[in-house]
Amino acid sequence: MSGPSLMDSLFQRTLEDLIKGLRQQLIGEQAFISKALEEIRKEIKSTDLSTKSTALLKLCYLSNLHFHDMSFAAFHALEVLSSPRFSHKKIAYHAISLSFHDSTPVLLLITNHLRKDLTSTNEFEVSLSLQCLSRIANVDLARDLTPEVFTLLSSNKLYVRKRAVAVVLRVFEKYPDSVRVCFKRLVENLENYDPQILSAVVGVFSELACKDPRSYLPLAPEFYKILVDSKSNWISIKVLKIFAKLAPLEPRLANRVVEPICDLMRKTGAKSLLFECVRTVVTSFSEYESAVRLAVEKIREFLVDEDPNLKYLGLHALSIVASKHLWVVSENKEVVIKSLSDPDPNIKIESLRLVMAMVSEHNVAEISKVLVNYALKSDPLFCNEILGSILSTCSRNVYEIIVDFDWYVSLLGEMSRIPHCQMGEEIENQFIDIGLRVKDVRPELVRVARDLLIDPALLGNSFLHRVLSAAAWVSGEYVEFSRNPLEFMEALLQPRTSLLPPSIMAIYIQSAFKVLVFCLHTCFVRGGSTAGVSASASYESFDDLSVENGADSTVAHGQTCTSAPITNESIVNLLKLVELALSPLLGSHDVEVQERARNLLGFVDLIKLEALNSSGQEENDSERKGVEATKIIRLVHDAFSKELGPVSLTAQGKVPVPDGLTLNENLGDLETICGDIELPSSNTFSFGYPSEEKDVSSFSNLQIKEDSGQSNESTSLLAEHRKRHGLYYLPSGKSEVISNDYPPANDPALQGDNNDNASDLVKLTAESLVPKRKPNHSKPRPVVVKLDEVDEKPVAVKQLESRDDSLSGAVRDILFGSEDILPTSSRSNLPNSNRKGKKKQHMITQVESKENVVDDGNSSSRRRKDHSHGKERRHRKKNAEERNETDRKEKESSSNHPRRHKSRQRAEEPLKVPPQTSVIPDFLL
């Protein structure tokens, strides 16, 4: 030992010193930690292993609880690992399992250390290295250490063996080929009578069975035995998990198992086991009426229990049953609905799910009404939870459960007015989606949109902006159903729209455009009764064309629905309003807003002449112009009146790529070209104009006007608006100051007492939850447009399976003898060889004798075991025995020593493969 290292070790802080120092915090935590890290970096380089290990331990502490990177110490940890002392090893293993991951560079060096410790005589060292392996195993480690783990699987030290069993799961996961080596020993351990080993093995199988239950069907008899015999709750729970996976695959097995499970459910006092039984029954045995009834009885006990845990689990179990036996939920509806007002948010959400599960097309209206009322009174988080689940339930499968779309649309409107509502985006989507899909609901949709748009208070709520944008779109697209389009114009151009973000502003302007065109069209082109002289003159020439249009249903609708007369005078006012409202927006910094405002104003400019003329005196010259303007109106109207339909998600893929277009072309150059062009920030109030030189003068004029004029203008507009829609404004006590803090759309209802509330709810829903009543639909369900592919999302590629497949494939190879490694020629002579039990017995001995030759010591004991098993099972029915024996034989023949095994397996395959028909065998019959 060298001097400095000694001094290091003499003065070294121990872990305790470190923790004490950290807690005293004389110099602040961060400073102290960085100082300590500095020391550690020095100490860890020491040649003295004690010093090194202490440093490593300290580093573990800092890494674990203060999250400091310890990857620099990876190699040092390996050095400590090589120490002969147990205490050092322990620290090193701890550090390694804490910090190593698949990409740690020194991972390659650890294999030999692990191998050495796995074969150590000290059981604790073996256990340490097993533990470590379970954490850090990668493909290489798993492959290289498979033989050692295999040996440990039959170690006579129970302590080591049970750990090896647990670790084998990780090895299988990483390196599926190890199944061929280890699987049989694993299965042997199933017959162990030591409860600890058994619990470990069953744990492994329950994890394995989760991934691919079918492969483990042949082991069902063993599991059954464990289920019946087990005294330990831990083991029973795991076995139940396995059966929950296996039973749905094999009805005969389910028949056999259901009775013991019910017994267990009746007998057990442990809640955890009881719950597992209940869950197993409701998930996998739902067709066994009596078992389900028993489980439901237990669930009810859970539900009324004081313990919130049991209540939660009870609700959870109910929600599993709900998918198959809805009556169970209806039976317990009081409890479920009362839980909606439970103090625990998790319980509330669980019960909400249940309530939503009860929704059907008969009661959706009642339940939604109750829930929306409830959402009004609950806290924001849960309120949105409720709204979200109503939205998703109702829109499921293209609005499957909605019959009365008028009702649903008004419900959407109502929901968006709930003060805490943050589901704007979803409501927006549904508004538009319904508009596109359901033709018959459009008039109602327009009415709802009108109510939303016209209320100036809603504009102040940023969560509602998305809803408003949908409403604006609806109003523009389906304006022909509106009773009074002029009202829409005013709503869309009201002064407070300045509160909207630019993207939605743009939608407003575009919708205003559509509405305007519609108004003009009805006024001039169709020559409504009050249209001006010049328009009526031109009307003649277009008459034939509008007849053609009349074929279009939308236009036909439009004629019937518009009741408010549109006079020339109102058009003139309208044009003025547009100019007034939009001219400030010409200077907007958002491209979209500016562009659209410009479009609309340009259009107004074109039209204005005619509108003005037609109201005034008649001249030949203007008549000619009027004709032109009418032509323009017609053109634009035609462009807008084309109906939009839903688009399939996969539509894009169906568009053929035109020749000469390379989609994969690298657009990297584009970035360098566009890099120096800065995008104008859309939502900040910027200083300069991003526009071209020549426009600057006119623009800056506008800017000045805007700056000075905007406030007066908007106040005057606002005053006017207020005059008209007085009922939506507060009584103006505070003069006419424009304040942005409008009252929320809906004053939150007074927070009533929760319990009263709950009882109300129970009362309210009591009748609505019973689906007995035949609904008396006043009208038939409207047609909902669906696409051919039913809007399915393209099925996600199964990526996960590939790896599992190799694992379960390996397992299947061993348990069934996989068919695909079979040469087809040899399959032909199979069936006759396995039909008779006698022949088979003969073959078994044949196989075993072969084994005796190959792997000497091992198999003799195995054979003895086999015989004893054979005796045990003699009393069972013959075919069951046959199965088991076949199983046994296959396992045996395929899992021996890794290297020799492969070639041998090939040779034996023809012998050991059972006839294809018995792949799903008779279990336990």
Place this chain on the structure above:
Amino acid sequence: MIHFVLLISRQGKVRLTKWYSAYSQKERTKVIRELSGLILTRGPKLCNFVEWRGLRVVYKRYASLYFCMCIDEDDNELEILEIIHHYVEVLDRYFGSVCELDLIYNFHKAYFILDELLIAGELQEPSKRTVARLVAAQDSLVETAKEQTSSITNIIAQAANFTIKMLHKGYGPWGSNALHLESLLLVDVCTRLVDQH
């Protein structure tokens, strides 16, 4: 299976973390931040389960410590509660009415005990007595190993350490300044002795 085990104090300080599934260091901090926000804010008398990223976290509070375990959706929550209780009982038996400070100062011991209990995310040892016995056996292994290999060096080092500490504090067992010199000498002797070994 259990994906990870966390011990968090009521103030949000992490006392123990054990990961059975792969999480990078970054994810770990994020997980802990998320979960302590989720769990510490829950009032008493609520249920002990939290849904989180498609998994389920079972937690239980003992005095000022929250014991959390994260499991798969279809694992048995009540069983995990039992495992947590089991762990607490084992700790209690080992430290003799365990408190948070025990876990702070013996953080590695808490790990070693957990390692006896769980392996690869599965319960391994349901018997409290066996766990206690195994941990004790390993502790004694550590102790004897220490004594065997480095008894002399250790004694000398301890003596030197002691002397130096005295020197640092400014008062010696000898009570006078004159003896400072002597103790310095002792350090020197010790150093040389250790070198020889």
